[in-house]
Amino acid sequence: MPVEQSNGRVILSHPKGSSAQILLYGATVVSWKAGTKPHPEPAERLFVSSKASLDGSKPVRGGIPVIFPCFGAPTHPEHLKLGQHGFARSETWSFEKIVMDNEAGVSVRLTLETTPSIAAKYDKPFHLAFVVTLAEHQLSTDLHVTNTSTSDMFPPDNLEFQALFHNYIRAPSEDVLIFPLQNLHYYDKTEPTEEGRSKAKLETRSGVDVRKFTDSVYEDAPPKYEATWPGGGIDINVTQLKDLVVWNPQEEAGAKIADMEDKGWEKYVCIEPGFVRGFATIEPGRTWIGQQVLSTIHEERRMNQL
Numbered sequence: 001m002p003v004e005q006s007n008g009r010v011i012l013s014h015p016k017g018s019s020a021q022i023l024l025y026g027a028t029v030v031s032w033k034a035g036t037k038p039h040p041e042p043a044e045r046l047f048v049s050s051k052a053s054l055d056g057s058k059p060v061r062g063g064i065p066v067i068f069p070c071f072g073a074p075t076h077p078e079h080l081k082l083g084q085h086g087f088a089r090s091e092t093w094s095f096e097k098i099v100m101d102n103e104a105g106v107s108v109r110l111t112l113e114t115t116p117s118i119a120a121k122y123d124k125p126f127h128l129a130f131v132v133t134l135a136e137h138q139l140s141t142d143l144h145v146t147n148t149s150t151s152d153m154f155p156p157d158n159l160e161f162q163a164l165f166h167n168y169i170r171a172p173s174e175d176v177l178i179f180p181l182q183n184l185h186y187y188d189k190t191e192p193t194e195e196g197r198s199k200a201k202l203e204t205r206s207g208v209d210v211r212k213f214t215d216s217v218y219e220d221a222p223p224k225y226e227a228t229w230p231g232g233g234i235d236i237n238v239t240q241l242k243d244l245v246v247w248n249p250q251e252e253a254g255a256k257i258a259d260m261e262d263k264g265w266e267k268y269v270c271i272e273p274g275f276v277r278g279f280a281t282i283e284p285g286r287t288w289i290g291q292q293v294l295s296t297i298h299e300e301r302r303m304n305q306l
């Protein structure tokens, strides 16, 4: 069966061997296994901490948590009752339907609507749909945000939000390099003062490493980037997600994270495409779609680049 549901999970299996698992809790993709052309046997591409809670008691430390409607601590007046990274990653979504089921892709759609517990802290009308599509060497995630307000007042009852895919990419963090971020401006959240954190820095490195504690928000990043390391890599193509967060806590911050496994920070890098500087805005009745496509990099392409 290409799509199965069991124990609060949706499992996608592609005829060419790749697979993905999505928890209804947070619509969190917790596994993506895919091969490459020269090495077709599927390998896990995401990191999930062995100490992560997968029972819906807290957001998953790993995989691809969906961040909405705020990234980090809330700053928008409409978000002030929300916790860090908003509520989408800690609500149980509904399985809506299988969108596609053929060799081109196996695709499912989950949805989230407001609940009394969400409405108690966030009263804007919205509808979210999350579409996950699995291909032989690719995983796509699309977030559809609809402003369901029926108000016709002026000024319009716009929905202002931030959204991000918090990808924990399985990679040796000592060796990973991320391209092409050179000459972009970024905000360095590891700076100890608010003044330091709010001042834009210029990225001078051609390939960005995470050998030290890194928490950088790149503004207006290109729509295509890649992470490479000896023997592997992931390409990321995005639509409507103008910013990119690169995070690895290293021991300095990682040892303080309760659900991080011992030395977990050595096994992943978070590469997080999103709309997080400022707010995306949609008018009543309109839908915004943010998309990412993750692809395994085939080794021969890496060799050609060296």
Ligand SMILES: O=P(O)(O)OC[C@H]1O[C@H](O)[C@H](O)[C@@H](O)[C@@H]1O
Binding pocket: 059, 072, 084, 085, 189, 215, 216, 245, 246, 247, 270, 272
């Ligand atoms: O611990 P969490 O709430 O899951 O957040 C984990 C991390 O998410 C993002 O990458 C932020 O930029 C980091 O500042 C934050 O530490």
